[in-house]
Amino acid sequence: MNKIIYLDAAASALKPKSVIKTEGDFLRKSYANAGRGVCARAVAVDDMVSRVRGRVAEFINANPAQIVFSSGATDGLNRIVNILTSQPSYSESSNFTVSDLDHHSARLPWEALLHYGKIRKMQILKLDENFDIKIDSVPKTDFLIITAMSNVLGRPQDVEQIISAARRKNPNVITIVDASQYVVHKQIDVKKWDCDFMVFSGHKIGADTGVGVLYIRDSEKYLPDKFGGGMVMKVSGSELVLNSAPEKWEAGTLPLTQIAGLGAAIDYLEQKRPNLYLIKYAYDELSKMPRVKILTGRDAAILSFVVDGMHPLDVGAMLGAHNICVRVGNMCAAWIHNAMGISGSVRVSIGAWNTIQDIKDFIKVMKKIVK
Ligand SMILES: Cc1ncc(COP(=O)(O)O)c(C=O)c1O
Structure with a gap:
């Protein structure tokens, strides 16, 4: 087997031809900065940015003014903490609530606040026997962080019900959704x-690295966390008049090429999502191997497992030696691994490019590894 079998879409997706072409065409034929020029070429870039913003808004059922281009989910999640904790209304006596499903990017910025004495208390959502968030145990909280799908377990959480339960306990709760997976x-x-805030990274849906979406529901309500070019309408002496949203959130030059690609990636994703039958097939085949312990459900979007008597790193290295790319380790999700009583696992994740033959080849190699 000489071809590479890429089963690591959840880390980063391969890029559809349409994304590569859109970015190539933009760089070759249309490149200019946005929000600064008056020539036709610069105006065309402004139009492109606003078209993609509209496309993202339609994609998640928001308004364009609520869509902020970030550099990725981690950037968005950190920015949210900076935004919320720098508002005049912020109180250090607040508490926040996270869960063991969280990626480090979602939970660490809040844990860091706790660590440095900038917030009073952390609460942790309870999980049921399937490691889904227990809706009836959502506590009263000021800030609630929800991972809509764990990058280890691949199960969608009932975000609507979780938020509704949190609002019943505190109508003013601020809710943040990490929708990266x-x-x-x-x-x-x-x-x-x-929700009040939501983030995802472009690169996980086939767009380039360096661009992400930060949704801010009340995008006019908060003071911005970043200052610079493109976000201010008037500045003279003591006068500072900010642009309205979304520009007030986008200080500095945007990742324009990546934004162009993001529009194409969304178009592609809506036509062709990963075929989860492949995960079910892999699940059924791995279930027949006595040394393999599968951590995920048959209907999950991801397949994670451990092999009895083998370190996940060794499994990954052996698969890698056969040109099969998977993710191993704690996957920046230490808490869910702790909850399962393990330090790491092996993860198989698929994109629209994967075929049943990829999974058959993966299974063939796994049979050799665990024999
Ligand atoms: C659930 C989840 N949240 C956040 C992130 C962080 O994404 P990025 O590294 O693109 O900022 C990831 C990436 O693996 C993820 O899976």
């Missing part, structure tokens, strides 16, 4: 979720 497999509807 969910977005690949499921339709996001921020209105239905009723």
Whole structure:
């Protein structure tokens, strides 16, 4: 087997031809900065940015003014903490709630606040026997962080019900959804979720690295966390008049090429999502191997497992020696591994490019590894 079998879409997706072409065409034929020029070429870039913003808004059921281009989910999640904790209304006596499903990017920025004495208390959502968030145990909280789909377990959480339970306990709760994995497999509807903030990275849906989406529901309400070019209407002496959203959130030059690609990636994703039959097939075949312990459900979007008597790193290295790319380790999700009583696992994740033959080849090699 000489071809590379890429089963690591959940880390980063391979790029559809349409994304590569859109970015190539933009760089070759249309490149200019946005929000600064008056020549036709610069105006065309402004139009492109606003078209893609509109496309993202439609994709998640938001308004364009609520869509901020970030550099990725981690950037968005950190920015949210900076935004919320720098508002005049912020109180250090607040508490926040996270879960063991969280990626480090979602939970660490809040844990860091706790560590440095900038917030009073952390609460942790309870999980049921399937490691889904227990809706009836959502506590009263000021800030709630929800991972819509764990990058280890690949199960969609009932975000709408979780948020509704949190609002019953505190109508003023601020809710933040990390949809980095969910977005690949499921339709996001921020209105239905009723969340205050939501993030995902472009590169996980086939766009380039360096671009992400930060949804801010009340995008005019908060003071911005970044200052610089493109976000201010008037500045003279003591006067500072900010642009309205979304520009007030986008200081500095945007990742324009990546934004062009993001529009093409969304178009592609809506036509061709990963075929989860492949995960079920892999699940059924791995279930026949006595040394393999599968951690995920048959209907999950991801397949994670451990092999009895083998370190996940060794499994990954052996698969890698056969040109099969998977993710191993704690996957920046230490808490869910702790909850399962293990330090790491092996993860198989698929994109629209994967075929049943890829899975058959993976299974063939796994049979050799665990024999
Ligand atoms: C659930 C989840 N959240 C956040 C992230 C962080 O994404 P990025 O590294 O693109 O910022 C990831 C990436 O693996 C993820 O899976």
